[in-house]
Amino acid sequence: MDIREQVVAVMRGVGFDAGELADDRRLAEDLDIDSTELVEIVVALEQHFGIGIDAEAEGGFTVFGDLVECVGRLLSAGSTVRG
Secondary structure (H helix, E strand, O other), rough: HHHHHHHHHHHHHOOOOOOHHHOEEEEEEEEOHHHHHHHHHHHHHHHHHHHOOOOOOOOOEEEEEHHHHHHHHHHHHHOHHHH
């Protein structure tokens, strides 16, 4: 299972349908994710992948693909970034 598939699996675990998770889908406008839900998603991703994500240091997340890219970058760097 690649990183994108794992991120989709985590998102399904917090209530999203895999079919709505295209990389260009905007988190707030298209997926109706508010700041509280985004925190829940980030925590779920951190727990699943064993990483720390600082959304502010990442410049925030606008589209679903941003989440996938961030996770992939942190895993390939082998780093844990906490804010």
